[in-house]
């Protein structure tokens with residue numbers, strides 16, 4: 001049987017790190033086995049839905065290069081792939097379960113349920129409140145109906161026995177039926193719950209393997225019972241551990257970027273993020289860190305997924321991104337950089353000489369997000385950074401240094417990085433200053449900031465005319481010596 005795996009996000013927000021790691025494992029598993037990837041959007045919970053989230057999720061997956069063979073966008077033989085368009089499937093299943101006696105109408109009001117729950121807390125049967133309408137008499141039902149009470153549909157969970165889940169990551173997990181309670185399958189307005197729609201769609205879409213976060217483990221026995229009541233076979237299942245921040249607390253905004261979009265905006269390469277996320281809970285040989293996507297597909301297996309929580313290490317990701325960036329050849333680097341700048345709607349995206357700056361920045365920056373601050377002012381003229389400018393104004397040697405630099409650079413016979421370097425070294429010698437001291441005002445004059453790329457390269461890039469103009473402009477701001 002060919003492998004069919006799905007990623008089934010709810011459009012309640014951006015694709016965050018945990019979700020995208022799930023998507024990646026789903027995708028790697030399917031590609032490793034030559035199977036099919038299915039993207040299904042679980043949009044039954046309209047209250048929690050966020051506008052634009054579906055597009056956002058799709059965009060993040062596209063950017064990462066995770067393509068789905070079947071999805072709302074490309075369609076497929078098991079569609080529709082939006083749960084909001086599958087209502088009749090859910091209703092048909094509920095009708096069948098009701099007819100079989102595997103589901104029933106529950107007329108409890110929210111207040112009644114609340115009271116029952118409070119009472120049950122003191123007992124050894126915490127699931128009891130969910131079953132109170134399980135065996136209503138015909139008279140009781142008639143009474144509630146006559147009262148016009150709305151009803152939810154609950155699953156009739158066996159009272160005895162247990163369900164054993166053979167999780168592909170966690171091994172056997174046993175659930176006592178008595179503690180599961182009678183799961184709500186459909187809300188009173190006819191809207192299906194996650195507990196109904198999710199396993200039903202897995203069944204209808206021929207899903208062979210479910211790979212998802214461990215927060216959904218408690219749902220698994222309920223979903224298995226439901227699928228079996230409908231005569232189906234429950235798919236094989238793997239629950240992935242949580243991803244924690246470096247402080248071992250659940251990963252959240254506090255720990256820095258947590259959504260794919262944020263990493264994209266910061267200028268990470270999708271290849272690096274994919275590599276990094278693959279290692280958040282999986283390893284190949286316990287050692288190898290850098291693996292491209294072809295290697296990941298070849299090597300990925302669920303039996304090497306770690307059931308212990310993974311720790312999201314931002315520093316390691318930054319390191320890895322730097323490795324990927326430095327390994328690109330100049331052409332690929334320029335293309336990726338330009339794409340990043342376009343994405344960020346930066347005017348620098350159109351800079352004709354972008355490629356000339358690649359050698360200046362490639363070994364220096366760990367993410368494209370640093371590009372603008374480092375060399376943006378070489379590509380367009382900008383107001384200098386105020387703090388740096390003040391340093392220039394306060395520098396007692398600045399006027400002398402700039403005068404000497406202007407003289408020495410203007411006299412160069414040929415404009416090369418080497419010549420610029422030797423001209424500036426001569427300035428240091430003449431003024432008997434250390435390069436660190438002498439170059440500060442020049443750097444501020446040239447780049448408008450103390451944080452800048454290599455000085456010689458920057459000057460060489462700007463050319464004689466522009467470099468002199470910038471130095472003269474700075475010089476004019478200083479008093480004569």
Ligand code: GLU
Pocket residue numbers: 007008009010042198211212213216
């Ligand atoms: N839609 C569920 C969620 O986003 C995931 C369902 C699943 O993978 O089983 O939490």
